Amino acid sequence: MTLPVRSRLAALALVPAVVALCVGLAAPSLAQTAAAPPMVRYDIGYDIFYPVRAQNGMVAAEHRLATEVxxxxxxxxxxxxxxxxxxGFALAVVLPNAGNVGGGGFMVVHDAKTGEDVAIDFREMAPAKASRDMYLDEQGKVVANRSLYTHLAVGVPGTVAGLAHALAxxxxxxxxxxxxxxxxxxxxGYDVTxxxxxLLEVERDHLAAWGATRAIFFKDERPLRAGEKLVQSxxxxxxxxxxxxxxxAFYEGSIAEKIAAEMAKRGGLITAEDLKNYKVVDREPVSGTYRGYTVKSMPPPSSGGTHIVQILNILERYPLKEQGLGSAQNIxxxxxxxxxxxADRAEYLGDPDFTKVPVKGLTSRRYADELAAKIDPDKATPANSIKPGKPxxxxxxxxxxxxxxxxxxxVVSTTYTLNLNFGSGIVAEGTGILLNNEMDDFSAKPGVPNAFGLIGGEANSVQPFKxxxxxxxxxxxxxxxxxxLVTGSPGGSRIITTILETIIDHIDFGLNPAEATAVPRVHHQWTPDELRVEKGLSPDTVRLLEQKGHKVAVKPTMGRTQTIQLRADGLYGASDPRNPDGQALGY
Structure with a gap:
């Protein structure tokens, strides 16, 4: 790591509580660190935040109880x-807003014995009765919240099938x-943090709408409070x-029967046959290189891996390290x-079983050359002048x-979801299982933003089994x-840029997993045309970005990475301090 990087991180002036959360329980105390001779940590060079270190194994997750499991x-x-x-199953219990058995997700596995990398797709699927215009009214307008907080919002869950498949x-x-x-x-049960x-208080109305949900997460007609026990019989x-x-048991047995009954009772589309027909798919990871490292990530129906590689291909031509971490030019x-x-995501990305996704073109270095030629190093390009390219x-x-x-x-990197906090908010009566609202991730109407402000096209329109x-x-x-490096994050549309920056922080700037979590993150998703940043950027940097034509907006935190770095001397892990319940732990 270079001295400018250390200076940049030191300038963040993070409070001791945040530092403690960042380095995890296995790190030295602040008092021990302050008292130690300057050279005692020479093996870690200029590191100023210390990740958890272990020799035999490491887990980084968003709840300490799941990490301990x-x-x-x-x-x-x-x-x-x-x-x-x-x-994965433990998080379904202790992180009910996101961990799940009623949702779906993706897993990338590196098998050390064979050297193979596999991407396991257990994403939710649209039920057989789903239709392209199911979220539109008679005038062709999107009906507010129909794809979010009703039984029509629920996709056929894939988590149980996916985790069982990975294990088998x-x-x-x-x-x-x-x-x-x-x-x-x-x-x-366990004590509510x-x-x-x-989160329960913020989502009070969302959860209170359903009796089976209230029975689990409410007490005396109000959400459970910190310190009260959450039991989920x-x-x-x-x-x-x-x-x-x-x-x-989930896809054909009594659980399936209860989910299908819940749907039939309240106008949902998922049937017992839909559950029985769910399939996990093994896919080949998207692969790219960046400064001599190989990046393996999730292929479609994830857009993440494709666009991480696409952006890295563009950025590799620039001297990011020399420009400096957090510099206006870098950002x-x-x-x-x-x-x-x-812009390309909106046009081309969708389920590869239903639409031709030009992954090879999007991740081509020649295509990156074409896009890079359109970038003015001194001036921001207005979003309305950017159209999808031709990969x-x-x-x-x-x-x-x-x-x-x-x-x-x-190593295993897994991201799974219910979509928004607590998904649809609907618990299938008698199961204790919160159901997702992943159908909102389809394009309810091409050109109309979803809950994350993302524009989608025909490639991501609603179709049965998609x-x-x-x-x-x-x-x-x-x-x-x-x-x-093993990493990933929640964050909706901001996941892609969070992981991009995590990779760059480690490769270009030599940060360790704990330091990389402390750097303020930035995000631009083409539309809306704003450069979203976390607090912590220098006012001088913001002013320079504005002079280049960027509309800078300081907004809440982006992503909560769970990262492990594998070095010759052991494993180094960090759980993002943006979630105080997370923990990295090894042995």
């Missing part, structure tokens, strides 16, 4: 996939073994059935590259993420063919 699985001899599946194909333990900790947490209590029963009978170039990528000639909130690495070199487009971007970076 994963580490315990590793200690018991499980591999990274065993631990990841256990974490890459794990070593039984489903009953990895589910046992989640069942215990649901049955015995201030973070969860705050129905969810424990459902998890026990899955442990006993496998995914069939300007990133923002311009982001605009072009998000074909080059053809030849809420979500959660967790990362896992084991001693054998297996998977909606996503920004989820579980990512692995390889160095000399071996895992070097």
């Amino acid at each position: 994963g580490v315990d699985i590793l200690k018991r001899g499980g591999n990274a996939v065993d631990a990841a599946v256990a974490v 194909t890459h794990g070593t333990m039984t489903l009953a073994d990895v589910l046992a900790p989640a069942i215990k947490l649901a049955r015995e 201030p973070q969860l209590a705050g 129905d969810l424990a029963n459902s998890l026990e059935l899955i442990a006993k009978d496998g995914p069939k 300007h170039l990133m923002a311009e590259a982001m605009k072009f990528a998000y 074909q000639p080059y053809e030849s909130d809420q979500t959660t993420h967790f990362s896992v690495a084991d001693a054998q070199g297996n 998977r909606p487009l996503s920004s989820m971007s579980p990512t692995i970076v390889l160095k000399d063919g071996k895992p070097w």
Whole structure:
């Protein structure tokens, strides 16, 4: 790391509480750090925030209880996939706003034994009765909230099938073994954290609309408060059935019957047949290179991996390190590259089983050359003058993420979601399972923004059995063919840029996982035409960006990365301090 980087980070002047959260429980105390001789940490160079360090295994997740579950699985001899599946089910209990069995997601696995990388797609699917205009009124206008907070918002869930598939194909333990900790947490309960209590209060009206939901998350007609115990007996029963009978319990057994009954009772479309027909898909990860490193990320129906590689291809030609971390020039170039990528996302990205997605063209270096030629180093390009490019000639909130690495070199990067906080807010009566509102990720009407302000086109229109487009971007970076970085984040449309910046922070600026979480993030998604930034940028930097023509808007935090770096001397992990409940832990 260069001295300018250290100076830039030091200028953030983060408070001690944030630093403590950033480095995790395994890091030295602030008092110990302050008292240590300057050279005692020479092995980490100029690092000023310390990640958690371990030798045998590491888990980074958005709730400490789930992290502890994963580490315990590793200690018991499980591999990274065993631990990841256990974490996934545990988060369904302890992080109900995003962790789930009623949603779906993506997983990227590096198998150390074979050297292979696989992308597991367990994204939700539209039910058989879904139709292109199902969210429009008689005048052809989008009906507010129909794709968000009604039974029509729910896609056929994929999480149970996906996690079970990953375990069966890459794990070593039984489903009953990895589910046992989640069942215990649901049955015995746990104390509600201030973070969860705050989310329950914010979503009070959303959740109170449904009796089965109120019965779980409310007490005395108000949301549970911090310190009160959240017990989920129905969810424990459902998890026990899955442990006993496998995914069939969810897709064909009594759980499926209850979900189908919930849908039929309130005008939803999902039937028992839809659940029975759900399929997990193994896909080849999107692959690219950046300054000698290999990037493996999720392919369509995720847009994440494609556009991360596309933007990195554009940026690799610029001397980002010399420009300086957080410099106006650095941010300007990133923002311009982001605009072009998000314009292409709106036009071309969708479910590859239903539409031709020009991934090879979008990730082509020749196409990156064409886009880079349109970037003015001194002036922002207005969004309304940017149109989707032509990559074909080059053809030849809420979500959660967790990362896992084991001693054998297996790594897992997983992002899964209910979509918005608590999804649709609907619990299928008798199951304890919150259901997603992923149907909003389709284009309800081409050209009309979704909940994240993203514009979609015909490629992402609603069709039966189709998977909606996503920004989820579980990512692995390889160095000399071996895992070097495992990362991912929630954040809706901001996931792509969060992961992009995490990769750049590590490769160009030499930051460790803890330091990379502390850097203020930026985001541009083409439309709306604003450069969104977190607080912490220098006023001088903001002024320079505005002089270049950017409309800078300081807005709330972006992303909550869960990152593990694999070095020769061990594993280094950090859970993003933007979520105080998260934790990285190793052994």
